[in-house]
Amino acid sequence: MIIRIINNASSKEFRNAVKLGDSNSKTLGFLPFIAFEKYAKLNQLIGAFEKGTNELLGYLLYRISYNKVTIVHLCISKNRRKSSTANKLVDYLKKHTRQYDGIKLSCRNDYGIDKVWEKFNFVPIIEKTGRSKRGLPLTIWWFPHYQENLLTQISEYELNNKIVAVIDMNIFLDLKEGREKESLALKSDWLLSEAILFYTREIHNEINKASTPELKKSSRKLLRYFKELPFRDEEEFSRIHQELKSEFPLKHKNDNSDLKHIAYSIAGGAKFFITRDGVILSNKKFFKQYNLIIYRPSEFITHLDENIQVSKYRPQTLIGTNISSTRIKSGNINKFIDTFLKPTERKSRFQKIVRDSLSFPDKFELIRISKEDTLLAFLIFDRSLDDKLRIPAFRFLNSNLKTTLSKHLLFKSILTSIKENRTFIEITEEFLDNDIETNIQEARFIKIGASWHKININGVLDSSEIHKELEEDFFTKQVIEKIEEIFHEFNNGQKLLKKYQFERFLSPLKLKDLEIPNFIVPIKPHWAEELFNDRSKQKLALFEPQYELLLNRENVYYRSSSPRILNAPARVLWYVSENKLTNEKGSIIASSYIDEIFIDNPKKLFKQFEKLGIYKWKHIVQTAGKKDKLMAFVFSDTELFKSSISLKNICDQFEVIENKKFMLVSPRKIKSETYLSFYKLGMGI
Known part of the structure; x- marks a missing residue:
């Protein structure tokens, strides 16, 4: 059997398709010749032919509207209806329309062919009254094309965090x-x-x-x-x-x-x-x-x-607790070795890693994480290479903070590496629990052999310049190839998504030629203080003991659901509005990514996100006011600017690039060029 497009309205193949359709018009519904001709010219008439004889076995005719494909006719010759002809035609349609949201069709219930559509993996989503004289019911059937694109309705936040x-x-x-x-x-x-x-x-x-x-x-x-x-x-x-x-x-x-x-x-x-x-x-x-x-x-x-x-990331469990990070000294090292030794690990091997690290305090940092007097985690930072942060020990004791701690420390490790202008992070810890490995993978590390690698490209580049920026040793090539492997199935219509994922995997890289939406979002000074004010300057300040935990990799922000300007994924610049108490003018202080947007009843949103972020129910009520809908958006990978961008500077840049005056009372969409200009200014690039 051969499947191919019928697009020549003067061909015998086309005439045979029209003839077959007319002979089955009682069940298919009558379709004028001019309509057949129109769909053929649009390459939306697919034929199935007997190999060798070129006999028409059946055809599928479809149309496209609102990014959805609709099957208008699926018609098979009587003598071929128990063969795989229909299946082959539908499979061909699925394969060649993946850029659309999905495929739908309408079928009268009294035809009794539900099992056919079930076999093709379509599902019935709604029942309607048909247009026949008797108004017989028909069912709408649907087959989705799952696309990881800007319009996806699938919440990766929920899959990863609930x-x-x-x-x-x-x-x-x-x-x-x-x-x-x-x-x-x-x-x-x-x-x-x-x-x-x-x-x-x-x-x-x-x-x-x-x-x-x-x-x-x-x-x-x-x-x-x-x-x-x-x-x-x-x-x-x-x-x-x-x-x-x-x-x-x-x-x-x-x-x-x-x-x-x-x-x-x-x-x-x-x-x-x-x-x-x-x-x-x-x-x-x-x-x-x-x-x-x-x-x-x-x-x-x-x-x-x-x-x-x-299974769950719960930053709020750290808020208000006495969690601290301190450097380990040689006097109590045996306690840590015994406490964090793995059951199947040779003690002498672990002792060597720890003691070697203690011998070079200028290059190695041994850190204990504890809550009051209770040990929670132990990690080592190895800075013996100028451009790499190695982590030979990354260990956690069982506690209800284990998952949250590991995610937080991974993000802090990435931030530390970026602040110190290190291009690479490598986790060489050999005894990782499955859940910790999952968290490492979610933090966009790539596994090469027995270790996990992350590349940080600090700059604004064109996608074609990525390879030039890196000194491609064996591991670097392997990491890049693995990233490309993850997205190798993306088709031409998904180039945008591929670029977006490269930017995220190689963060803090910003790609000049990535045309995703960019926004400036206003935030009141007290919320900016809570969310972004990283008060620590010391190497070991992985936690701020007197304040709520800041800069978790993911957080949530609430605002009015209208106007509905924001969408995801997107880049966002945070604009802190004027502080009337201190007379400080507004400024842009940070950049993040918007990962997911949710609009729903305030109470439902609060329940959904109460484990993420710093908001109490009273804050949600204040934000919602009298409205029955509220917007919550999940943002991640926040980068604090090295120097905030003053209001005067913002206005000047805005007029030059956007050719408009800068006024901000609600989120505002901006050009990619504007975003990159402010990003470079804030990061001192």
Whole structure:
């Protein structure tokens, strides 16, 4: 079978397609010749042909609007309807329309071909009254193209910072119908701040099996209170689904749907799957190979605190605590060796690392992190190379601060390296827990051999100049190649995203030719003080003992939901407005990235982000005022400017580049050129 575009309206192939469509117009709906001709000219008519004879076996005709692809006709010759012809045509369409949000189609319910669309991995999302004389109902089916682009609706913040748990259909019905008490605990308000409950796209197929339109409608309405897990990779899903079917032979009609829920969960990156299915629960160990933990609802609730410690970043746990970082002296070193020695590690090896470091205090810094008298962490900074910060020890004792501490210290290590103009960071610690390795990876380190590497390019460059800027030794080449490998599947339409990821991986690099949105955001002086005033100048000041923890890698800021100017991802400059108490004029003091934007009910937003940032409920109420919607945006990788940019300087630069007067009462979009000009000025580049 050969699949190819039919774009010649005078060809025999085209005439045969029109003829086939007309002969099936009762089910397809009549399409005028001129419409066939229009779609052919737009290369939106795909034909399937018998190899050798060139006989037309079927065709697919589609249109594009609002960045969505809509299948208008999928028509197969009667003698080929049980073959793979339709599948091949749909696969061709999927492959060649990945730059769009997804593919949709409408199909009358009385045709009885739901299983066809399910087989093609489409899901039913809504039921409508059709345009036929009898007003017969039809269903809209949808296949998403998951794109990591500027318009993505998938929240990477939530996937990385919340406990991601998927519920199956039975749990969904428990919550909908108020049955099974243990499931109802999942509706508790406090759960929102700890975990995100997702459903998989398979639930649409299960809802579609309901006996009445009213039941379908009520179930779809309830879906709004949950989130749909990302559907990233159809091939990965199909592979996992086949593996599960081999392990769990289908015995009942609902078994395949149960396995699809799990396959989608694994492919979508979920960590937990909540079910009451006895077969699945009795095979918990099997799913560990997929890094998926199976729980009953009661088990999930019971173990939630334990799960939080390894899954969640909670900067607020450090706020107001007496956490300190101090240099280790030789007098008490044996205590640290015994305390932080790993069970499978040779003591003599660890002793050598520690004692060698102590021997060169001008090049090595041994740091203990403790809360009052309780030890929490131990790390070593090795500055023996001018352009590299090595970390041969990066160890944490089990505590409820372990994950938060590791993320904070990674970010502080990166900041330290940048401040000291070091291009490279290398973590050579050999005994890393799995959760610590995950945090290192999230901090955009790349693993080469047994160590983790991060490159810091301090400057503003064109993307073509990156390789020229680096002295490409073996490890540097490996790191760059690994970064490129991560994004090698991006197509031409995703060049922007690829550049954006390179900028983030090689931070504090700023690319001249990266055209993502740029904004100036006003912030009141007291919030700027809380969020950005890094009071420490000393090497060891990883924590500010009298103040709330500052400059976590991620933070959240609240503002009015209107006007809706901001979007993500984007770069942002922070403008501190005039301080009327001190008569200080406004200035730009820092730069960050906007990662995610959320607009919702203030209470829901507060619950969702109360573990991130410095805001109390009273602050949220003040910001929201009488409005029922509020904006929260997650920002990260904040860089404090070496010197703030004065209001006069801002006005002068603004008039030259933007050709406008500078006035700022709400976030303002600016040119990339303006952003880079202010960034260079603030960083002294």
